Amino acid sequence: MTPATNFVGLPPAEDPQIVGIRDQFQAMDNFTQVFAIRPGDRVLFLADPLLDPRVIQAVLGLVRSRGATARIYMEPSTRVTEVPEGIRALLEDATFVVSTWFCSIIDPLCIQLRRQGQRWVKITYFRNLDLLKTPQARFPLDVIGELTRATAARYPEGEAFDLRFTDERGSDFRIHFTPEMRQRQLATNRWRGKMTAEENGAYVHYLPTHGPNLWDHNSVNNDLSVATEMSGVLYPQWAIGFAKPFEERIGVHFDGEYVSRVEGESDEAKVLREMLVGGRMIEGGGCGFNPKAPRHTVYPAGSNAPGALHFGIDLAQPSDYIRRVMPDWEEPPVHMDLITLDGTVLAGDNLLIDKGFLCALRDPAVVELASRYGDPIELLEVPVY
Known part of the structure; x- marks a missing residue:
């Protein structure tokens, strides 16, 4: 019998001794573009003890x-739910903020300062400098921006519509958009394809993987007192803090923005029932837009591969399960992300995602732009697992 090792039908992997320097400089160019620090900027780095110190030194x-110039302030963990009173003056003085803190996106002071022009880079996905060596770190920023713009163009304009999420497990969840909600949602910098912190008021992620949410409270000017019309059921495949996808078909039912019940008999369903009931949807389909983000890596905040979705739920009370399983999670134990990798999403009659495939990956403008950086099929449609 011929040994399996004797069969050679595919080319060998690229030798990092040959291409490593090329890949390194491509990733570093992305890094310097995203961190669009200007001469004279007053940079404030909001850090935590578990962050790789090399990341701080790189910035x-x-x-x-x-x-x-730069100042560094460290809290005991990333799970900061509001800006501490003692550093408000430091934050108000900064023109550019780099942050690992959970409250970066939701704290009213942070929102106010961005409206006044302060620029932010959130580094949930850059906690280790070695991530610069990954394919997602060197994926062309312009292509990610074009993917988001092409997806935004599929939202119906000038009319009300439902954003509908379905899958083969039976999910059927709808979020109602008015024309005004659409305009506000898509006016944010990331939906306009801006992947760098160059623009006044910018809020971007680095690594540039976490795309804008298909729905969130940007649609109502971040006014959490405004209720958005939504309802239905989600059957997530997975959730943060669980080692592998669920074997049982677990149903998470919503009454408006709030989880009303969780159906299922497995241990995972029981945990989710205790955790989620009474929780509020705050991210209706966080969507990945980086074709080289690992599809099956859902920690710390959902897969960022194109077409993968996470649904962020703010819990009614802290979860003991999260405290036990993820004591050092980057997010506080009052939040959970539900994951689907095979969902279909319609905006009105327009298809955004088809069974986990982000339709904009095949838009002519996206393909043409990707062709400037390499083979568009390899760049856009060869996933990383």
Whole structure:
């Protein structure tokens, strides 16, 4: 019998000794573009003890090269739910903020300062400098931006519509959009394809993987007192803090924005029932837009592969399960992300995602732009697992 090792039908993997420097500089160029620090910027780094200190040094090196200044402030963990009173003045003085903190997106002061022009980079996905060596770190920023714009163009304009999420397990969840909600949602910098913190008021992620949410409270000017019309059921495949996808078909039912019940008999269903009932939807389909983000890596906040979705639920009370299983999770134990990798999403009659495939990946403008950086099929449609 011929040994399996004797069969060679595919090319060998690229030798990192040959291409490593090329890949490194491509990733570093993305890094310097996203961290669009200007001469004279007052940079504030909101850090935590578990962050790779090399990440801080990398940002400080860029600060020096740009003729800016920096301060570093560290909290005991990333799970900061509001800006501490003692550093409000520091934050208000900054022109550019790099943050690992959970409250970065939701704290009213942070929102207010961005409206006044402060620029932010959230680094949930850059906690280790070695991530610069990954395919997602060097994926062309312009292509990610074009993917988001092409997806935004599928939202019906000038009319009310439902954003509908379905899958083969039976999910059927709808979020109602008015024309005004659409306009506000898609006016945010990431929906306009802006992947860098160059623009005043920017809020971007680095690594550039976590795309904008298909729905969130940007649609109502971040006024959490405004209720959005939504209802239905989701059958997630997975959730943060669980080692593998669920074997049981677990149903999470919503009455408006709030989880009303969880159906299922497995241990996972029991945990989710105790955790989720009474929780509020705050991210209706966080969507990945980086074709080289690992599809089956859902920690810490959902897969960022194109077409993968996560639904962020703010819990009615802290979860003991999260405290036990993820004591050092980057998010506080009052939040959970439900994951689907095979969902279908319609905006009105327009198809955004087809069974987990982001339809904009085949838009002519996206393909044409990707062809400037390499083979568009390899760049856009060869996933990383």
